[in-house]
Amino acid sequence: MGTGARYAAFNVIELETEQVQQPGDEQAEAAARIVQEVRPDVLVVNELTNNLQEGEYTDTANIDAFVENYLSVPQCEHLEGIDYPHTLQPASNTGVLPDEEFDFNKDGRAGERPGDAYGFGEYPGHYAFAVASRHPIDEDGIRSFREFRWADMPDNLLPVEGDGVDEDGLYLTEEETEVYRLSSKTHIDMPICVAGETVHGLFAHPTPPTFDGENNFNGRWNHDEVRFFADYVAGEGYIYDDGGTAGGLADDASYVLLGDMNAAPDGDRPLDPAGKFLFENEDFTTDRLPTSPGGAQRGNRYATRFGGDIEGVVEQIDYVLPSPDLSVRDSAAVWPSEDSDERGLLSDVRTASDHRLVWADIEA
Template identity: 75%
Template sequence: MVRLKTRRALLKTIGGTATAAGFVGTASGRQRTRHGKQNRGTRYAAFNVIELETEQVQKPGDPQAEAAARVIQEVRPDVLVVNELTNNLQQGKYTDRTNIDAFVENYLSVPQRDDLDGIDYEYTLQPKSNTGVLPEQDYDFNKDGTFGKRPGDAFGFGVYPGHYAFAIASKYPIDTSSVRSFQTFNWADMPGNLIPVAGEEGVVTDPEDDEIAIYLTEEDLDVYRLPSKTHIDIPFEVEGGTVHGLFAHPTPPGFDGVNNFNGRWNHDEVRFFADYVAGEDYIYDDSGVRGGLDDDASYVLMGDMNAGPGLGRDERPLHPAQEFLVDNDDFYTDRLPKSPGGAQRGLPTATRFGGDFEGVVEQIDYVLPSPDLSLRSSSVVWPSKNATKQNLGEDVSTASDHRLVWADIATHPGH
């Protein structure tokens, strides 16, 4: 990637020195002015509530949704992204209201414990997802010998359209006329992409009996999309100005065989928003508008990137999070959210526990501001094993194998 020199790089130090020190375990670390008014800025949060499906949120009473709502009500974010929330409109179920609206109405707006208050999110958005969406013609994307079959031949892994999607809830207005989605961006249109293409040196197309080899053919390249869900830029009208929320949920880098297909795919999905904030001109959105984000724009990257700095296991040889997020001057990463629970397990910045790798802790969920913004405080909601507020620990485990990540971010020190 050729990174443009922007004013954001010059503002990195300014953004850092404007922040308050310290990481807190829940929402208790709020700043107040001398008049008693909260002065925390805008609280942004990302929460992968693992595979939260339509039947769970459209009716009250689901234990996982209740636990997730309790965690969210503890933190009380102003802007929230929920990863792995099914897009029911694409799925074709309960189409009278979106799943994000149902989750807000049935769970978030209702106190989930006597000492908690409900949260009313006036503004919501549920973007379309590539998961489970098949091309108009049949392709064998996963090279298993069958054509046009979910989940492997969809644009993104899913057993039905809208599976593993995500949605956004906000207390602040969304400038809907300026939303830019990139759901249909073609992977092959990214310069210097890492697509394993049939016929290229080192790309296996005739694997051994016990191997998986996923790759794209020249015909596949014409239609294969980069976003496994979608990439979307949503401008919020917060106190002090407009902040662009950048949302994505790249494919997990694994389960893909000798060509490291999903690892390469994840690498380029993570890279996309690094290129976008750098203003790269190869980018185009679903409306055909070309170019990246304006140089003077403020933004916050949010969500499960399925990529963490320093992940060195054999099935994850690439390090896109290190290159495109942590070491990228276009994001402020000098202080990352931490938790007591992660620290007890050897990684204070961890946001995920267990899952497909028993006992493994990973930092793969992010809330990263542009360096011109003021980071006030941040945290991962993961109590220590001996925390006195034990019910919170039970809730985070019931809700997901991921932990909610939040950050208080102001547009400038006065807000």
């Protein structure tokens, strides 16, 4: 592939510590089988618990355990294991409570998980994500934006008490806006060295734009989380990282946005962040998107998540989107149709997650 690489995003729904720290878990085996079918060079796994934050099995990060116990072990006779020598398991805002007690979810009880954490989680590191790479990671160049405050984004949609928001809905007080973080998990810029060239892997997992009632709190939050990386690749100066360095990405940088953005491009949500910040944004290439027979069978060949039975909701919310200087040579979502299930893959697809792994071959 020359200077190219295969990038993949997979939301393996709520894959927890006890599942990956030892072999034999059915869901982890199914997820590993799907990854081995695709053999990506760079893989982001959404909803993999960060055990180092959780305080469990702290000798081995969950992403390394998943590689050792599952990805490196052939899951079918026709498959080979994959070794990922480079990994990143960033800290997540999920389940992390502020130093001072706040009642973010306005239930009358301050400082309680999951609703009063920076990001929804029953414990620190719940629903986190991690990255595995066959290419070296420039660890000194990694930028994390986990502590960036939502209120510091210009023209943000943050619902603030007394600012025309409904008191029956979710909102933040002025005091709460001083600490509330934008990222529900984290936003990470991870530079990857591919054949001597640097490609910035941009990873995030914005909150779902649902479960919030009046004020559309989560919808607003999702909108601004998706917006963040659009502003970052545009070089906006308001951005600062967790180390205090200000500014966005350089104009000549190459990058790939990967992960579950929880934002569909069909405009069914009034704020439409996917349309505004991804599909109508010349900073991301969206003209060759992953498709699948399974999605097409259900009416949307671009779908990456299946929320029910064969008549159920299908939506496109998982992405692999490169910068304009990079080219997509091939792409797909792993989702066989009901009548063309090659080698019994469909069973593992169902077992692994309600999301489908999406991948793209990208080169300069």
